[in-house]
Structures are given as C-alpha cells and as structure tokens.
Amino acid sequence: MQKICFQLNGEKAEAEIEDYLTLLEVLRDRFSILSVKEGCGIGECGACTVLLNERPVYACLTLAVKADGCDVKTTEYLSKDGTLHPLQEAFVKSGAVQCGYCTPGMLMSAYALLQEEKTPTEEMIREGISGNLCRCTGYIQIMEAVKDASQI
Ligand code: FES
Numbered sequence: 001m002q003k004i005c006f007q008l009n010g011e012k013a014e015a016e017i018e019d020y021l022t023l024l025e026v027l028r029d030r031f032s033i034l035s036v037k038e039g040c041g042i043g044e045c046g047a048c049t050v051l052l053n054e055r056p057v058y059a060c061l062t063l064a065v066k067a068d069g070c071d072v073k074t075t076e077y078l079s080k081d082g083t084l085h086p087l088q089e090a091f092v093k094s095g096a097v098q099c100g101y102c103t104p105g106m107l108m109s110a111y112a113l114l115q116e117e118k119t120p121t122e123e124m125i126r127e128g129i130s131g132n133l134c135r136c137t138g139y140i141q142i143m144e145a146v147k148d149a150s151q152i
C-alpha cells in the first residue's frame with residue numbers, strides 16, 4: 001500500500017492504494033470520477049484519457065502511484081457549476097457526441113491541444129486527437145467542434 005496525494009480537478013486528493021492499481025481504477029473506484037471510461041484497457045482507444053500535469057495520458061496504462069504530487073484533470077474539470085465549457089458546447093452544437101463513450105477522452109485531448117495552441121490547423125487537430133478512437137461520428141463533427149472552439 002502507498003499513500004498518494006495529488007490535485008484532482010483543482011482539489012486536493014489523497015488515497016491509500018495498492019501499487020498495482022491503475023489511475024483509471026483509482027479515479028473511478030476511489031473518487032467516483034466516472035467520465036474516465038475503460039474501452040480497451042490496453043492503450044489503444046483513448047477512452048480513458050486524462051491530463052497528468054496538463055499532458056494527455058491513457059489512465060488505463062498509468063499506474064496511480066505516478067499521480068503522486070501531480071495535477072490530474074478529467075472532463076469533470078471542464079464544466080463549472082453546471083455550465084458547459086465552450087469546447088463541450090461546441091461538441092454538442094456540432095453533433096460530435098453520439099454514443100458518448102469516447103467523448104470525455106476526446107475532450108481532454110482536444111482541451112490539451114487548445115491549451116497549447118489557440119488556433120490549431122486541421123493537421124494539428126488530427127494529430128491532437130489521433131490517440132482517441134470514435135466508433136460513431138466519423139470524426140468530421142469532432143474536427144469541426146475543435147475548430148469552432150478554437151475560434152471562441
Ligand atoms: S481504455 Fe485506455 S486506451 Fe483504451
């Protein structure tokens with residue numbers, strides 16, 4: 001067992017955890033952060049994407065002990081007091097959400113990209129979300145949403 005302390009969506013978080021637990025398991029099971037989804041569990045789909053020190057990582061492949069002393073952000077960070085973040089609004093407006101399973105991870109990758117580059121090119125957007133698979137939308141609406149959000 002190990003104690004970890006980290007920032008979770010802007011709040012201090014602590015947990016006593018087994019060394020082998022993934023960040024995905026700890027976020028969902030200990031902190032009820034249910035936006036973080038398990039798709040493949042082996043680093044291929046991106047449904048579990050969260051930000052670790054502002055960089056997108058696959059929570060299914062990241063040991064939770066790695067979060068000790070770090071900043072962790074999930075989709076729950078984006079909306080404030082029931083108001084959606086402009087990026088989330090853009091996803092809704094463009095129809096970039098269908099089944100929604102990929103959406104939280106997709107949002108975190110797109111958010112990280114927009115933090116780094118306010119007006120990304122189409123190529124940059126493609127690259128930014130290349131680690132996130134979507135089985136429903138065909139990506140056109142997602143690309144549109146990220147582009148729209150970049151112009152806000
Ligand atoms: S669940 Fe982590 S990459 Fe698919």
Ligand code: FES
Nearest residue numbers: 099102134135136
């Ligand atoms: S909206 Fe269904 S997987 Fe992307």
